[in-house]
Amino acid sequence: MRELSLHISDILENSRVAGASLIEIKIVEDLKQDRLVITVADNGKGIEKEVLERVFDPFFTTRTCRKVGLGLPLFKAAARRCNGDVEITSTPGKGTTVHAVFQHSHIDRAPLGKLVSSLVIFIAGAPDIDLVYTHHVDEKGFTFDTRVLREELEGVPLNTPPVLNWISDYLRECLQEIGSCA
Ligand SMILES: Nc1ncnc2c1ncn2[C@@H]1O[C@H](COP(=O)(O)OP(=O)(O)O)[C@@H](O)[C@H]1O
Numbered sequence: 001m002r003e004l005s006l007h008i009s010d011i012l013e014n015s016r017v018a019g020a021s022l023i024e025i026k027i028v029e030d031l032k033q034d035r036l037v038i039t040v041a042d043n044g045k046g047i048e049k050e051v052l053e054r055v056f057d058p059f060f061t062t063r064t065c066r067k068v069g070l071g072l073p074l075f076k077a078a079a080r081r082c083n084g085d086v087e088i089t090s091t092p093g094k095g096t097t098v099h100a101v102f103q104h105s106h107i108d109r110a111p112l113g114k115l116v117s118s119l120v121i122f123i124a125g126a127p128d129i130d131l132v133y134t135h136h137v138d139e140k141g142f143t144f145d146t147r148v149l150r151e152e153l154e155g156v157p158l159n160t161p162p163v164l165n166w167i168s169d170y171l172r173e174c175l176q177e178i179g180s181c182a
């Protein structure tokens with residue numbers, strides 16, 4: 001895939017299907033150590049041991065409607081091409097964490113791409129799931145927490161167009177401020 005945001009969309013979708021009510025996305029651009037770390041942790045139903053052993057096998061899926069499960073294997077392959085890797089840990093009944101590391105400057109590393117759009121589209125389709133999105137570039141960073149926003153909104157759903165527009169503008173500003181070049 002040409003953009004890491006597409007992989008992130010896929011991981012968020014996995015969390016949604018797993019029934020998560022809270023998803024934490026953490027992106028760390030450590031330019032000094034030349035690392036890009038993406039962590040997505042959810043509180044969904046988790047993954048049984050037998051499935052966990054196979055999640056990086058191409059074509060393995062527990063979905064029954066479509067017989068391909070390429071999301072995680074492709075993400076792992078992308079990271080490995082960039083001197084990194086993807087690991088997944090999970091506790092059934094508790095949740096799942098996907099942890100990806102890339103060499104930030106690697107010539108084959110795809111850009112994060114349209115990350116803000118990916119997040120806004122996800123929120124639009126799953127307004128009841130809370131997201132905590134943290135992004136750091138070296139010592140600069142921000143956290144966007146839909147639980148905090150929800151309190152301000154006093155019952156207005158997150159997928160109301162003006163709210164989605166505000167989230168989009170806000171996140172773009174935050175990314176600009178921390179100087180994300182990914
Ligand atoms: N966050 C998650 N929570 C629970 N199960 C997951 C999660 N992420 C992946 N899985 C399991 O791993 C399988 C493979 O995921 P993936 O590679 O994205 O393919 P697909 O989503 O097409 O099935 C899923 O079918 C699901 O069983």
Ligand SMILES: [Mg+2]
Binds near residue numbers: 013014
């Ligand atoms: Mg998937």
